[in-house]
Amino acid sequence: MMTVYGVPGWGSAISEVMLTLAEIPYKFVDVTGFDAEGPQRDLLKIRNPLCQVPTLVLENGDIMTETAAIALMILDRRPDLAPAVHHPERQQFQRLLIWLVANVYPTFTYADYPERWTADAPLQLKTSCLEYRKSLYLWLNDRLIAEPYAFGEQLTLLDCYLAVMRSWGPGHDWFQEHTPNISAIADAVCQIPQLRTVLKNNEII
Numbered sequence: 001m002m003t004v005y006g007v008p009g010w011g012s013a014i015s016e017v018m019l020t021l022a023e024i025p026y027k028f029v030d031v032t033g034f035d036a037e038g039p040q041r042d043l044l045k046i047r048n049p050l051c052q053v054p055t056l057v058l059e060n061g062d063i064m065t066e067t068a069a070i071a072l073m074i075l076d077r078r079p080d081l082a083p084a085v086h087h088p089e090r091q092q093f094q095r096l097l098i099w100l101v102a103n104v105y106p107t108f109t110y111a112d113y114p115e116r117w118t119a120d121a122p123l124q125l126k127t128s129c130l131e132y133r134k135s136l137y138l139w140l141n142d143r144l145i146a147e148p149y150a151f152g153e154q155l156t157l158l159d160c161y162l163a164v165m166r167s168w169g170p171g172h173d174w175f176q177e178h179t180p181n182i183s184a185i186a187d188a189v190c191q192i193p194q195l196r197t198v199l200k201n202n203e204i205i
Helices: 012-022 039-047 067-077 090-112 122-141 157-167 172-178 178-192 193-201
Strands: 002-006 026-030 054-056 063-065
Touching: 002 012, 002 039, 012 026, 012 193, 026 122, 039 054, 039 122, 063 067, 067 090, 067 157, 090 157, 122 157, 122 172, 122 178, 157 178, 172 178, 178 193
Parallel strands: 002 026
Antiparallel strands: 002 054, 054 063
């Protein structure tokens, strides 16, 4: 069984939801407080010197990080959780998977701890990152089908990202008003019975 080092509601929630959907068993180790000096950071640092969540220890002892890489690993075991190879939507799935991590994730990196990046105007940096994040979600919303999932009837790992990220800033009400496709997809994922426990544990529902 693999082990997931994470924090409830943080980025590790995406990995938990994906693993649960793929029916891959794992053990969760809560490292809340890892972002400050202390025993939880020390525990995580042994596995991942960068001290990031999620950090996975696989069944063979190998370390896996980065949610997109974890998604690709899961697809090796459950290829049905992405559009099939040679399917016209396959490339769009790949694009949006990496797009989320490459574009949206950094807005949290800088907005959550603005004082790490600027001593002069941390509030301005936080505000600017949030506004940029909103523009990214608006762009994404217009490229999703939401009937009921991002690629129509097929449930994919991309939908797991949207369900979790909808619970982060700018907040549920903003998504409901401005990005109805993202909200509809997140709602559909949250109604999947096998995911309810992990979603509740991460305060997503």
